[in-house]
Amino acid sequence: MRSAILFDIDGTLLYARGVGRVAFGDAFLAAYGQPYPDVAGLCFVGATDSNVVRTMAAACGIASTPAREEHFFLRLAHDIDAALSLNKPHIYPGIPELVGRLVEHSHALGIITGNVRATAWSKLRHAGLDHAFTFGAYGDEHHDRSAIARIAVTRAPAGTAVRLMIGDTPLDVQAAKANGLKAVAVATGWVSAEELAAAGADLVLPDFSNTDACLALLESLL
Ligand SMILES: [Mg+2]
Structure with a gap:
């Protein structure tokens, strides 16, 4: 085999030249309705996107519903794709x-x-x-x-x-x-x-x- x-x-x-970190902040505001206060402090090493956004929501005292996560992931993917079009990995x-x-x-x-x-x-x-x-x-x-x-x-x-x-x-x-x-x-x-x-x-x-x-x-x- x-x-x-x-x-x-x-x-x-x-x-990916850090485009993800910026996109996480923007997508969080769009999907969860408030700015995340410490985008610079997020740790992505070995992390999963699901885990990171749930940690962000918990830190802000907001429930991370499937609908919010779906909205977040769509916005995140859109923003990262746009950023990578201008600045290749x-x-x-x-x-x-x-x-x-x-x-x-x-x-x-x-x-x-x-x-x-x-x-x-x-x-x-x-x-x-x-x-x-x-x-x-x-x-x-x-x-x-x-x-x-x-x-x-x-x-x-x-x-x-x-x-x-x-x-x-x-x-x-x-x-x-x-x-x-x-x-x-x-x-x-x-x-x-x-x-x-x-x-x-x-x-x-x-x-x-x-x-x-x-x-x-x-x-x-x-
Ligand atoms: Mg890795």
Whole structure:
């Protein structure tokens, strides 16, 4: 059976240049009716969009209803897409080459992200990476990253099995382990290689700039 590999987006494939933080503030005002006082203090590292907006609502003493969340996610995705049209994401070194080679080697690539579905595909499209990914699970499907990974595993294309998950935080490592997957961590995001190793990753890489070496290491885990 062919292997499928799950990739996290932010900190792993690309950096969206902070457009999400601004969009979270604007979408919160639109959907919850009051400004969020500390947008600069929001933590997105390893977080899911569902969790972040519920934390924002709780901090403001507002109930986070499904209707408000839906409104928030739609506005968020719209604003992020508009911002990324003007300011393309930063793609980490070696990512287009690595992704291309994995596809050439007939591995199926999927997305596991805390981003809501529309935002995830917007970031991938603006980064020119959307063509490589054929399935995924997203931050509007569950607030917990391990549960999102579980959903992604069930969506692997017929004839493939997910064996590996690649992310940039200890929460990605935890989500991989919770689903019986090998965990690869890359230190291009906001967490050091030492912390990622301590979290129990099977492989920690500084980045994916050496395509041949990274490809061989990843395939040795499949
Ligand atoms: Mg990440």
